[in-house]
Each structure stands twice: as structure tokens, then as C-alpha cells.
Amino acid sequence: MNYMLSVSTGRQGLYDITHKVVECLGRSGISEGLVTVFVRHTSASLLIQENADPSAREDLESWLNRLVPELDEIYTHRAEGPDDMPAHIKSALTATSLSIPVLDSAMVLGTWQGIFVWEHRHHHAQREIIVNVLNDS
């Protein structure tokens, strides 16, 4: 089964979608199998990261922004703005798809793991995410 999520982002950062993926899994009624999350964009990505202290997510953002700055003479792909090429690079370094096993009707996420959409552009409004649930036959 596939479920489509539309996530409002709007500015750079990590957006927690764990509860939305949990809801898709609940609707599927599946007790054992595999959830795959897929982002339909090349300037936003997916990440499983610490869901507790927000400072960890802020540091991730600061660190990646320093590694992949907007001002860089190496870029030739500039037509869509200064945040576009860095967004493609950041997507390449993180994940477009994530798969999480399902056991006893729940994803096997660790206590501190959340599922996040990582928005890499400044002014993007909506991101489409597909949640696929496979039943262990």
C-alpha cells in the first residue's frame, strides 16, 4: 500500500514526520513487514535522527550549511537561485529513501530516532512524500 503525504516546509531545516508515518502504518493494518519513505524531490531529503534535544538538529543544519555554502565559485548551475545547487549537493549526501522494518504493528525505531524531512531551500512550500508499506506474507 502507498500513502501520499504533503509536508509544509517553507524554510531550511528538519521537519519531524514520524507521527504521520505512524498514522500511515496504522491505516495499513499491517503487523509485520517493511515501511519505505520516499521524497519526490532533489532539493529536500530524508533523515533519521535524534528526536529529543533540538540543539542536535540545529548543529546538523549549521554544519551542513558550512560544508556546502551558497557562495562557491565552483557552481555553474545558478539559474534557480543561490540555494539551489547547495540543495542538490545536500540531498546527494543524505537520503532520498529510508526503509524501516515493522514488528508487532510498530516501526522498530530506536527510542531517540525520529523521521525527518530535511528542507534545503529557503522558500519552498510543499514537499511530497510517499509512504510504502509492504506486508510480510
Added chain:
Amino acid sequence: MNYMLSVSTGRQGLYDITHKVVECLGRSGISEGLVTVFVRHTSASLLIQENADPSAREDLESWLNRLVPELDEIYTHRAEGPDDMPAHIKSALTATSLSIPVLDSAMVLGTWQGIFVWEHRHHHAQREIIVNVLNDS
């Protein structure tokens, strides 16, 4: 079902295999499920990226070559040539497997998303890719 693809690379860069994966999905006859693409190498990787403007792919290549240069005194693994250890690092930073949900007999790729093999070595001839298709039972 599993399908093996042999992709001719030959030099560093991104090679679009989207049409080949689409063909595997068509042969499977599956309308809903999951496609997983897997590369059987540690010096080439997989990437879902922008399929339109080639300048985005060229910038990705330039940026990664600068981050992981061939001349670096940190490397001790040099027996297979100066492009070998950088190729392993680049593979570690990108993907060895990618999973894409299938809906209405098509992968749910976004409009601008293509599936690429990223060759990180200078003179490699053939890369083996496995395309796995799982039916949503």
C-alpha cells in the same frame, strides 16, 4: 523478482539508468509494490538526482572531487591507484541501495528525478546493478 543490469561507464560521472529500471518494472508486470536498486561495487554508487539540466550533475561531480581529492596524505590504501581510495569514500557518502515505491505500474519518481549510477573511478568498464521488484501482496 530480480533483474541484472550491466552498465558501461568508463569514466567518472553520472550515468542515467532510469529507463533501464522502468523496463525491468515493466517486465515484472507489477502494479503496486517496491523497486530496490543495488550496486554490486564499492567504488561506484547510486543517486537519485535532477534529470534536466546537465550543469547540476557537473557541479555535483566537481564539488565531490574537491571534497575528496586524489592527492591526500591521509590515504594509506594506495595499491589500486590514486582514484581508488577517493572512490571508496565517495561511495560511503552516497548510496549503495535505493528503494522506490511503485503505484499504478510506475515508480513514484518526481518530475525531475532520475536514477543514476555514479562512477567514481577513471577507467572502469562495466558495473553490475541488481533491480529487485517486490509485489504488494
Added chain:
Amino acid sequence: MNYMLSVSTGRQGLYDITHKVVECLGRSGISEGLVTVFVRHTSASLLIQENADPSAREDLESWLNRLVPELDEIYTHRAEGPDDMPAHIKSALTATSLSIPVLDSAMVLGTWQGIFVWEHRHHHAQREIIVNVLNDS
């Protein structure tokens, strides 16, 4: 089917779990399908890399430690020690889940590919890994 592995790490580095994943696949009795490996932590990750020459793994470790050093004034998340925030960043740059197709009762790993847990902290004792096996129905 899901199998839980507990992997003793203890210090930074790559720990080969290929044989343990092979054993899970054997217990499942599945001949064609998909194996997904998932790590339940945000300061350790997964990697498919060269399994032959240990110098390649040592260089991966050295290179990543230089890219993401412990002393960095950009970090504000410091409560869990100087190796904690670098561990989160390293996890974000590598993989939390990996999927490997199964054909003829074996994973389609290339000759030189091994599956590794990458421990990014100095003093961690046990890491939980879930191995999910899906049958191709």
C-alpha cells in the same frame, strides 16, 4: 520476518556483520526477496564497503574524523560529550538502513562487499540492528 542482532562495538570503527546477516537469511529459509538492515541508533550507522584490505576501512575512518572533528566551535549540542555531535553528523552522512536483494538464497553482494556497523562513539558497548527479510511472493 525480523531478526534482532546485538553488536558489541566499544570503540570507533567498522564492524563486519555480514556473516550475521547471512545467518538471519538462512534461518528465514527464503530463496528470493529482499533483506533490509536497520540500525536503531543515531550515533552509529551502516555501510557496505570493501571487505578485503583493512587499510581501506582505516582510511575511511581517518578521512571522516578529519571532516567531522570533535573540536568545532559550531557545536552547541555538547551535553553528551565531545564525540556525540560528530557522531550524529557522521550518521547523517552515511546510512541508517540498507536493502540488499536476495537471489538463489543468497544476498547479491559483490565479491568485495561486506556489511558493516560504523561505530562513531568512543565508548559504546552494544548496538541493536534489525534484519528484515521479505519473501518475493
